[in-house]
Each structure stands twice: as C-alpha cells, then as structure tokens.
Amino acid sequence: MTVEKDGFTRFAPAAKGRDRYLTMDKSQAIRVIEAQRCLASQPQLRSSQFDAGYGVMLSAAR
Numbered sequence: 001m002t003v004e005k006d007g008f009t010r011f012a013p014a015a016k017g018r019d020r021y022l023t024m025d026k027s028q029a030i031r032v033i034e035a036q037r038c039l040a041s042q043p044q045l046r047s048s049q050f051d052a053g054y055g056v057m058l059s060a061a062r
Contacts, residue, residue: 001019
C-alpha cells in the first residue's frame with residue numbers, strides 16, 4: 001500500500017503480502033459509511049477514564 005503526495009492510496013498485491021484490498025457492492029458501502037459516521041461522532045473518552053492501549057476501563061484503586 002502506498003500513499004501518493006496527493007493523498008491517493010494505491011494497492012499493489014503481493015503473493016505473501018499482509019495487506020488486503022476489500023471490495024464491496026453499493027449496499028455494503030452504504031453500511032460501512034454509516035458505521036464509520038457513527039463511530040466518528042461518538043464523544044471521546046477522557047484518558048484518565050479509559051486505557052486507550054487496551055480498551056479497558058481503569059479502576060479508581062490504581
């Protein structure tokens with residue numbers, strides 16, 4: 001996967017590469033965009049309440 005200077009991403013498949021290029025139809029694309037919008041619009045948790053590295057709520061006894 002390469003990112004061009006203009007921000008365009010280019011995928012070049014490799015036989016034993018780790019990256020994958022996913023394809024979807026129009027109805028799947030609509031669902032993905034909806035999910036991304038929902039996730040992006042959620043309020044951010046304060047770092048003192050949430051351990052971003054593991055996604056686990058921290059106890060007050062720490």
